[in-house]
Amino acid sequence: xxxxxxxxxxxxxxxxxxxxxxxxxDYLRCGAIARFSPVMAEVAAAARAGxxxxxxxxxxxxxxxxxLLPGALTRNAGLRFVNRKVTIRIENNKTRWTTGYSAGxxxxxxxxxxxxxxxxxxxxxxxxxxxxxxxARYADGNPNGSADVxxxxxxxxxxVVGLMPHPEHAVDSLVGAxxxxxxxxxSILSAVPAG
Amino acid sequence: xxxxxxxxxxxxxxxxxxxxHAALGLTDDEYAAIIGLLGxxxxxxxxxxxxxxxxxxxxxxxxxxxxxxxxxxxxPSAALLAGIGTNAGVVDIGQGYAVTFKxxxxxxxxxxxxxxxxATGVGGIVRDILAMGAxxxxxxxxxxxxxxxxxxxxxxxxxxxxxxxxxxNCLGLPNIGGELAFDPxxxxxxxxxALCVGVMRRDDLKLARASGxxxxxxxxxxxxxxxxxxxxxxxxxxxxxxxxxxxxxxKRPNVQVGDPFMEKLLIECCLELYAxxxxxxxxxLGAAGIACATTELAAAGGTGMxxxxxxxxxxxxxxxxxxxxxxxxxxxxxxxxxxxxxPRFLEICAKWDVPATVIGEVTDSGRLHVSWHGDTxxxxxxxxxxxxxxxxxxxxxxxxxxxxRLDDPAVLVARASPPGGSGGSSPRVGxxxxxGGSSPRVGxxxxxGGSSPRxxxxxRGDLLALLSSPDGADKxxxxxxxxxxxxxxxxxAMPHDAGVLRIDEESNLGVAIATDGNGRYCxxxxxxxxxxxxxxxxRNVAATGAVPLAVTNCLNxxxxxxxxxxxxxxxxxxxxxxxxxxxxxxxxxGNVSFYNQTGARAIHPTPVVGVLGVLxxxxxxxxxxxxxxxxxxxxxxxxxAEFGGSLWAHVVHGHLGGVPPVVDLAAERRLAAVLAAGAxxxxxxxxxxxxxxxxxxxxxxxxxVGQVGCAVRLPAGVDALTALFSESAAxxxxxxxxxxxxxxxxxxxxxxxxxxxxxxxxxxxxxxGGVLVVGRAELRAAHQGTLPAxxx
Numbered sequence: 013x014x015x016x017x018x019x020x021x022x023x024x025x026x027x028x029x030x031x032x033x034x035x036x037x038d039y040l041r042c043g044a045i046a047r048f049s050p051v052m053a054e055v056a057a058a059a060r061a062g063x064x065x066x067x068x069x070x071x072x073x074x075x076x077x078x079x080l081l082p083g084a085l086t087r088n089a090g091l092r093f094v095n096r097k098v099t100i101r102i103e104n105n106k107t108r109w110t111t112g113y114s115a116g117x118x119x120x121x122x123x124x125x126x127x128x129x130x131x132x133x134x135x136x137x138x139x140x141x142x143x144x145x146x147x148a149r150y151a152d153g154n155p156n157g158s159a160d161v162x163x164x165x166x167x168x169x170x171x172v173v174g175l176m177p178h179p180e181h182a183v184d185s186l187v188g189a190x191x192x193x194x195x196x197x198x199s200i201l202s203a204v205p206a207g
Numbered sequence: 208x209x210x211x212x213x214x215x216x217x218x219x220x221x222x223x224x225x226x227x228h229a230a231l232g233l234t235d236d237e238y239a240a241i242i243g244l245l246g247x248x249x250x251x252x253x254x255x256x257x258x259x260x261x262x263x264x265x266x267x268x269x270x271x272x273x274x275x276x277x278x279x280x281x282x283p284s285a286a287l288l289a290g291i292g293t294n295a296g297v298v299d300i301g302q303g304y305a306v307t308f309k310x311x312x313x314x315x316x317x318x319x320x321x322x323x324x325x326a327t328g329v330g331g332i333v334r335d336i337l338a339m340g341a342x343x344x345x346x347x348x349x350x351x352x353x354x355x356x357x358x359x360x361x362x363x364x365x366x367x368x369x370x371x372x373x374x375x376n377c378l379g380l381p382n383i384g385g386e387l388a389f390d391p392x393x394x395x396x397x398x399x400x401a402l403c404v405g406v407m408r409r410d411d412l413k414l415a416r417a418s419g420x421x422x423x424x425x426x427x428x429x430x431x432x433x434x435x436x437x438x439x440x441x442x443x444x445x446x447x448x449x450x451x452x453x454x455x456x457x458k459r460p461n462v463q464v465g466d467p468f469m470e471k472l473l474i475e476c477c478l479e480l481y482a483x484x485x486x487x488x489x490x491x492l493g494a495a496g497i498a499c500a501t502t503e504l505a506a507a508g509g510t511g512m513x514x515x516x517x518x519x520x521x522x523x524x525x526x527x528x529x530x531x532x533x534x535x536x537x538x539x540x541x542x543x544x545x546x547x548x549x550p551r552f553l554e555i556c557a558k559w560d561v562p563a564t565v566i567g568e569v570t571d572s573g574r575l576h577v578s579w580h581g582d583t584x585x586x587x588x589x590x591x592x593x594x595x596x597x598x599x600x601x602x603x604x605x606x607x608x609x610x611x612r613l614d615d616p617a618v619l620v621a622r623a624s625p626p627g628g629s630g631g632s633s634p635r636v637g638x639x640x641x642x643g644g645s646s647p648r649v650g651x652x653x654x655x656g657g658s659s660p661r662x663x664x665x666x667r668g669d670l671l672a673l674l675s676s677p678d679g680a681d682k683x684x685x686x687x688x689x690x691x692x693x694x695x696x697x698x699x700a701m702p703h704d705a706g707v708l709r710i711d712e713e714s715n716l717g718v719a720i721a722t723d724g725n726g727r728y729c730x731x732x733x734x735x736x737x738x739x740x741x742x743x744x745x746r747n748v749a750a751t752g753a754v755p756l757a758v759t760n761c762l763n764x765x766x767x768x769x770x771x772x773x774x775x776x777x778x779x780x781x782x783x784x785x786x787x788x789x790x791x792x793x794x795x796x797g798n799v800s801f802y803n804q805t806g807a808r809a810i811h812p813t814p815v816v817g818v819l820g821v822l823x824x825x826x827x828x829x830x831x832x833x834x835x836x837x838x839x840x841x842x843x844x845x846x847x848a849e850f851g852g853s854l855w856a857h858v859v860h861g862h863l864g865g866v867p868p869v870v871d872l873a874a875e876r877r878l879a880a881v882l883a884a885g886a887x888x889x890x891x892x893x894x895x896x897x898x899x900x901x902x903x904x905x906x907x908x909x910x911x912v913g914q915v916g917c918a919v920r921l922p923a924g925v926d927a928l929t930a931l932f933s934e935s936a937a938x939x940x941x942x943x944x945x946x947x948x949x950x951x952x953x954x955x956x957x958x959x960x961x962x963x964x965x966x967x968x969x970x971x972x973x974x975x976g977g978v979l980v981v982g983r984a985e986l987r988a989a990h991q992g993t994l995p996a997x998x999x
Contacts, residue, residue, distance in 0.1 A: 033693075034377040034468060093372045093688045124376075124690045181692040186826060187709060188692060 017049040026204040027064035027108075028055055030071025032124075032178055042085060042127045043073035052078055064108040064200055065172045069125055072164070072174030081165055081174045082140065083132030085125075089157025093126040097189045098177055100163045101151040104144050107170040108203050112195030118151050119192035122181040123163075130158040130165070130176065140165055147173055212528060213251035214582040222248055231258035237596060244591045252577060252584040255529040256592050259495035260502060263801050266595025269767035270799040273777050276784035277794035284793045286756050288412060295335050295405075296795020297412055298757045300821045302716050305409035307339045310349070310402035310722065310761040310817045312800035316463070317399035321366025325399050326374035326465040327435075330537050332403040333378065333470065334491035337477050338540070340412055341405025344694060345708055346375050348385040348401055349722045349761070349815045350685075353394025355677035355997050360389070363397050365998055370465075371401070372688040377467035378474070381697045382689035383706025385722055386815075389677045392726065395805035400761040400798075402722055402817050406710055411481060418508040420571040422487055423549050426497070427556050427563035428473050428539035432522035435463035435496075435535025469538040469561075476559035477540065483555060485548035492539040498532040498592070500541040501567075505575055506593035513576040514567030516584075528579040543569060602777050603770035611731060614864025616850035623665065623928055666903075666931060667979040669859050671989045673900045673932070674907055676858040680993035681911070702912055703831045704747040704896050707822065717825035719753035721818055723898075724763075726811030727852035728867035733775040734782035736852075737814045738870045741786045742936050743898050744818035749879035750894040750939055752829045752886025753820030758787055760797040760816045765809020767801045775812040776801075783814060789872040792818065827886045829941075831895040832912025836969035838892055839948050842902065842922055843878055843955065843962050844938030848929040854899040855932035874937035877958045882939065884954055890947040897938040903931035903975070905940050907986050910973050916983050918974040919966030927978050942968060 013025055022028070035046035046052070052074070059065045059080050067075035075081045088094055099120055102113040113119070132140070137159055140146055147164040154161045156176075164175035179193025218224075228238040231254065241249050241257050249257060259265060267274065281287075288305055289297040295309035313328025325348075333343045348371055352360045375382050385402070480486050488508065490500045497519070505512040516528045526534070544552045549565070556563035570576070575592070577585035673679045682701065691700035698717060699707035705721035723743040729736030741758065748755045760783060765772040787794055803810045822828055833840075850856050851865030885891040893913070897905045902921075910916050921930040943951045948964075955962040972982045 033379055034471070036468060038377075038468075092369070093376060093690075095687050095690050095692070122692055124692060126372075126376075178692070181695070184695075187695055187697055 015051055017051050020050050020054055022054050022058060027200050030065065030067040030074055032069030032071060035070055035074065038070070042070060043077040046074045047077040056080060059172050062169065062171050064203065066109050066196065066200070067174040068178055068180065069176060072176055073127065075172060075174045080172050081167060082136045083130055083165065085127050085176065086129045086131050087127050088125070088129055094128070094155055095122070095124040096155065098123045098155055099151040100148040100177060102148055104147045104166060107147055107166045107173050109173045109196050109199050110147060111203065112199040120182060120190050121177040121179050121193050122189050123155055123177040125156070125176060128156040128158070128176045130162040132159060143168060148175060212579055212582060212584060214584055215250055215586050218250045219247050224248060226254055228254060228258070231255070232262055233258050237261055240596065245587060250584050252528045252532055253587055255533045256498040256502065256585065256587070259498050259533055260592040261595045263767065265495050265499060267799055268596045269598045269600050269773070269801065270762070270776065271597055272599050273780040276780060277787070280784040280788045281793040282788050282791045284757070284791070287793050287795060288409065289339070295339050296757060296759065297339060298795060298819065299409055300710070300716065300718060300756070302711060302714060303408055304710055304716065305407050305412065306404060306718055306819065307336055307341045307407070308402060308404045308720065308759055308817065308819050309335055309796050310400050310759045310815065311335065311798040312761050312763060313399050313401060314397060314763065314800050314803055317367050318363060318395065318397050321363045322370040322373070323464050325367040325370035326467070327463045327537050328399055328401045329371055329374040330465050330467065330470050331493045332401045333380065333474070334493060334540065336403045336405035337474055338489050338491040339405060339407070340481050341407040342478055343380055343403050343405045343474060344696070345381050345383045345404045345706060346401060347383060347706060347720060347722055347817070349398070349724060350386065351388045351390065351393045351398035351726070351813065353389065353397070354391045355389045357394055359394055361998065367397065367399055368685050368688055374465055374467045376690045378471050379693050381691045381693050381700065383691050383697055383700040383708065384720065386724065387682050387685055390726060390811065392810045396803040396810050398763050398803070398810070398813060398815070400722070400763070400815050402720070402759065404708070404718065404720060404819070418510055418569065419487060419545065420510065420569050422543045422545055422569040423565050424512060424514060424567040424569065425542050425544055425552060425563055426519060426539065426566045427476070427542065427561050429466060429469050429536055430520040430522040430562065431526065431531055431534050431539070432536045433526055433530060433534060436530055436533045463535045463537050465537050472559045472561050473538055473540060476556055476561045479555050479559070480542070480552060483551055485544050485552045485555070486542050487545060488543040490541050492541060494535060496532065496534045496536065497541070501575055502589040502592040504541065504543065505589035508569070511570040511572035511574045511576065512567060512589065513570050516566070516577060516579045518564050518566040520562055520564055528577065528584045532577070600767050600773045601770045602773035604774050605771035611864055612866055616853070616856045616862055616865045619856060619860045619862055620848065620850060620928060662927070663979055666927060667981065669855065669932065670903045670907065670979065670981065673854055673858050673904050674986065675989040675993050676854070677993055677997070679854060679858070679900055679904060681991040682994065683991065684994035684998055698825045698828055699751060699830060702908070704750040705753070707751050707753070707825055707828050709825045715824045715826055717822045719748045719751040719820045719822055721747035722815055723747060724813050724815035725852065726813040727857060727863055729775070729779060729812040729814065730863070731852050731865065731867050733778035733812045735867050735870050736812070737779035737782040738786040738872070739867055739936060740814055740816045741783055741790070741818070742870060742872065742875045743896065744816045745790055745792065745875060745879065746896040746937070746939065748818045748820035749882045750829060750831065750896045751822065752827050752883055753822045754883050755790070755792050755818050755820040755879060757819050758792050758794045758816060760794060760814055762797065762799045763803050763810065763813040763815065764801055765804035769809065772809050779812055779814045783816070786870070786872055790876060827889070829882070829886050829891055829894040830912070831909065832893060833909045833915045833917060833942060833968045834892040834913060836915050838942040838945065838968045840917055840919055840965045840968060841941050841943060841951070841962050842938065842965050843881065843941060843960050844874065844897070845935060845961050846902070846922060846925050846930060846933055846938065847935045848925065849933045849935050853932065853934045854904070855901070868934050868936045871937050877960050878937050878939060881955055881958045881960045885941065885951055890944060890951045890954070892942045892944050894939050894941045897940065898934065901932040901934050902940065907973055907990070909940065910983055911987055911990055915968050916970040916972045916974065917966060917968045918970060918976065920976040921978060922963045922965065940965070
């Protein structure tokens with residue numbers, strides 16, 4: 013079910029995915045304006061109350077901007093947009109979005125972003141690592157200069173996950189990079205009540 | 208304020224007033240013609256309209272007389288729903304779907320300001336497709352630059368690629384193919400051609416035509432600013448001198464600035480407007496802005512239009528009527544809607560945060576009437592601006608054409624052969640069309656068999672030189688900056704032969720599209736060169752298993768005022784029109800870019816051809832890399848010793864001369880039929896067309912795009928050099944699924960496509976028996992290192 017940015021209404025959904033793409037042109041800083049969309053007030057409140065939320069790429073950037081997740085995403089180390097298949101390792105399979113994977117499982121997904129370098133201060137990184145809140149790490153090099161090769165993080169309750177690569181481009185081999193990304197979506201489908 | 212504006216009344220009262228027509232790019236004769244049309248001198252605003260509408264870029268005044276052949280020679284095609292003369296051609300692909308596609312140049316702006324020039328090139332072609340009523344679904348880019356290691360290329364190329372990446376990625380359009388080539392002739396005149404593909408239900412075709420007096424004219428999208436004023440007339444329609452004078456910087460205000468997010472909103476807004484049935488006619492605002500949209504909409508509808516420029520939302524309140532008419536501010540559209548539909552129209556625009564303003568209405572006056580603060584500043588017959596003058600420019604075969612043709616690369620081939628080998632027999636001597644194992648056209652047969660260690664070393668070195676040359680090198684440095692996955696329907700993208708998109712998720716109906724061009728072939732013979740560009744794009748589409756349906760082209764040439772250039776142009780158009788007729792694929796539209804020259808030096812004539820084909824089931828598509836080990840590799844087509852304009856002559860010898868490969872369109876048609884049938888019947892697992900660098904480069908690419916090597920023997924009857932690097936057309940390399948070899952060979956025989964088994968896939972090297980062995984790691988290093996080493 014699509015949610016409209018200008019509505020103050022989550023229309024009773026069981027989970028929210030903030031997809032990739034571009035919002036408001038992202039001219040100021042990726043996600044910096046989108047976080048003020050009316051619907052984000054409802055998303056943030058519901059997320060703090062436990063609603064599962066997955067932010068992919070630009071969605072991850074928005075989740076950081078709205079402080080549902082720590083840190084920020086900045087320009088790639090190479091200063092260019094990067095579109096490539098990457099292998100990531102699932103470090104935390106206990107979040108609402110990763111139960112379908114085994115811990116340490118390496119999967120292939122697609123990274124396509126210009127501002128994908130995850131950054132945070134030392135204390136935040138240390139807390140993420142200590143708390144097991146790093147959800148996924150790049151496993152074949154560091155394509156964008158992310159701190160601790162972090163590809164995705166979760167909040168402490170594991171209902172909010174931000175992921176820089178795109179699992180939705182790995183759900184159909186005909187038009188994507190294999191099917192390794194499916195389990196993000198199967199995980200949440202098995203976690204929410206049917207119907 | 209009104210006193211400073213030149214009105215129609217003023218113009219009638221001051222017939223002798225000097226006007227800057229020459230500075231706006233109009234000749235004295237054209238200016239006199241305008242006075243004749245109006246019966247008085249034009250106002251400043253009218254002069255602005257004529258100057259941009261009669262520019263080469265908008266009026267095609269030097270090319271129209273030639274372009275007519277595309278319609279006159281068009282093969283009968285049941286698929287063609289709209290053709291030349293509309294914003295973009297529309298092709299019926301079955302199941303109720305229609306596809307529209309077009310390629311357009313943004314060469315000059317991209318040299319002056321690479322990032323914005325290339326970005327707005329994408330934006331412009333996307334709006335063309337949108338104006339046909341289609342949802343844009345993919346883009347391709349055909350790029351040519353000066354020598355890769357030239358300092359200015361390092362300024363222009365990264366900016367162009369970043370601009371395309373920025374705009375296309377933000378729009379959410381997958382970039383699924385195109386080309387990248389280098390040659391010193393493009394330094395100072397890079398070619399940045401953008402192609403967009405759109406999809407609609409065939410019943411939803413929109414044609415830009417204002418009809419129905421009383422209907423409202425709505426301008427929507429970004430506000431109008433002073434950017435891009437005179438872009439069409441100043442940048443794209445005259446030779447502009449840039450040598451060391453900082454001239455390109457002085458032109459920078461002529462380049463538009465793009466806002467892809469607004470364009471994304473415009474796309475969604477327009478599609479919802481179409482679905483709501485509130486659009487009578489629509490046109491995009493590109494070159495020549497409001498001047499173009501108003502005159503063309505009114506002219507196409509055979510009606511009049513009254514517009515008040517006071518209503519146009521401005522980003523710069525200092526703009527006067529002439530500037531507003533000429534502005535090329537991006538992300539704007541103009542639509543005609545019935546008065547009763549207007550509230551719904553404006554409501555949809557508001558939903559998408561797209562500013563929309565009624566600026567006038569359709570009239571039955573037959574005149575375009577433009578007012579500014581109550582005064583009439585324009586009063587002209589719209590067709591007089593929209594149609595423009597027509598020139599038959601003098602054309603003359605260049606003086607050096609014969610010298611160029613006679614500079615046969617056969618001498619290089621002979622020199623490359625070991626002593627006592629082919630002994631100077633010219634590989635091109637012989638009766639045209641004559642072919643056979645003993646034909647003189649394959650005169651070096653046996654002369655360079657590869658058994659000599661020295662020969663092997665040379666051939667191996669030549670292959671690595673071709674693979675690591677900027678033209679032959681892996682293009683990932685560029686394509687990695689483009690998103691090809693977005694929208695989730697991309698079945699194939701670079702580096703495969705053509706981009707393939709799924710159109711229908713249930714039936715798996717899809718399209719394939721490729722662009723090709725070869726300036727070296729065209730400078731040697733523009734007639735054959737244009738045909739070879741078409742043949743290669745056609746072959747690339749066929750190599751995915753698709754059936755080619757229609758053609759678009761972007762004709763990049765030097766100054767039409769140079770008779771030599773005009774000859775090249777006339778020959779290329781004639782060649783292309785003739786070849787389209789034989790291949791049965793109509794030209795649906797395109798674009799001409801003249802004045803690609805610096806001083807007296809023109810670029811190589813470079814027609815870039817886009818071919819669109821249809822795949823009834825995209826699951827049958829053929830990739831261009833080896834799929835796995837143990838599959839039989841076959842070569843399809845005939846190999847002659849053809850090195851004129853080849854990558855081998857260019858890279859290894861720095862040579863450009865002779866004649867390009869023989870064009871055999873009947874053979875191209877038969878090859879395409881075999882590839883389509885082989886794909887549909889599941890006989891093939893891969894296909895890759897042979898073009899630049901011949902069989903050797905093709906096999907190397909198959910090894911690298913796939914994940915496995917191969918062991919082959921070169922075909923009999925030709926020498927190793929020819930077998931490896933000749934660029935004979937109408938050829939492809941395929942792998943045949945286990946057990947299907949005999950069936951496929953029968954298919955080839957039935958279609959009279961020569962075929963021979965080269966070997967099998969497997970191993971981790973390109974192993975050409977008795978000639979050369981190169982490991983995949985070494986191939987990869989040679990192929991992938993070049994562009995990152997130059998561009999960082």
